[in-house]
Amino acid sequence: MSFNLILQNIAKHINLTKHEQEVFIGYLQAKTIKRKQFLLTDGDISKHSIFVTAGCLRGYTVDKSGIEHVLSFAPPDWWIADMYSLISQKPGILNIEALEDTEVLLLSKVNQEKLYLEIPKFEHFFRILIENSLVSSQQRLIDGLSLTAEERYNNFCKRYPTLIDHLPQKQIASYIGVTPEFFSRMRGEMIKRR
Amino acid sequence: MSFNLILQNIAKHINLTKHEQEVFIGYLQAKTIKRKQFLLTDGDISKHSIFVTAGCLRGYTVDKSGIEHVLSFAPPDWWIADMYSLISQKPGILNIEALEDTEVLLLSKVNQEKLYLEIPKFEHFFRILIENSLVSSQQRLIDGLSLTAEERYNNFCKRYPTLIDHLPQKQIASYIGVTPEFFSRMRGEMIKRR
């Protein structure tokens, strides 16, 4: 059943009774998105946390010269959201797009807050989830300041091993913070060297 | 009394009874650190969340060529921690140093977890605290990818208005991710231009 993945994801940090599982699942909304369609575009007020069960999403911003910067990829078993907009309920800056046909489960902000009240374990779960996001966000900040593009690429390969083959190079380039042209050249040199 | 600041800080998100306040305060440990002394150095396993009541701390990492990168400043009313090490209980990479004589309140990981169990509102409080950290960390990531050093400096000025005057330039340079030399030049040009 399509809820197994999300229940296992949650079971990594908290244990739910059968009844709690049912309540939780009742709060979810399944949705499928075609490749290149958007779950969220900048300017929207974000209403949902998103959990990917199949396919892959990317979250990115567009800067004032029109360049896209990928903040995160979300393959199956990952959560993604525009935290800024979701928390503040102001228009956000994130675009969330399907890189391929994708299936997601949506947890609305309203339902998420109900969960916190009805089943406090969920507050525990999401605290841990966000703590882990914070740690990787900070690590990426440090990496951006102290590593070369090549070292950041190597980190990326370790972090998203499943994605490397099956993601356009320009998306990876954007994630590690270089242009597709530079990334292509860099890759060429890395291959030549070994 | 020296606990007012932290109680007000917490009151921004949750309401505590008198008794809960007392329990909480009982879990805190006050400490003073002299300028240039450290609360944490890289390689340590972090045991505490830190709340600053007076003075100022900086959290920074040192990369493999010996260059320091400031991750955050902590003036009064701010929390700071090595989240990675605190969560994983593995040796961390953060150094936390006093930029001037500083007073802090320490909340040990053990006590923090007791709080979560005894007064679940604290799980709510820290979830929100960490959500906000995550939002600023992600914003800083985006800024690093899409803004010039000068724009990042302007953002810094808005974000830490109290700190600008009273912080050595090289610390600000490190925070926005440039060398002190470049920062000096840049500032010179900004002043000349207006």
Added chain:
DNA sequence: TTCATTTCTTAATGTACATCAAGTGCCCAT
């Protein structure tokens, strides 16, 4: 298949920063 679109590569040139090196001013300890 075929055409159109997107992705990837290659090359020339440009630029925002870093690095290295000296020198200046300032604090503060003796």
Added chain:
DNA sequence: ATGGGCACTTGATGTACATTAAGAAATGAA
């Protein structure tokens, strides 16, 4: 006062990346 450190400045040079432009290769739609 004085000398040693530290923060800051200034200049010359270096480099990791970006930008622009073009063509080749892969992908997808009809």
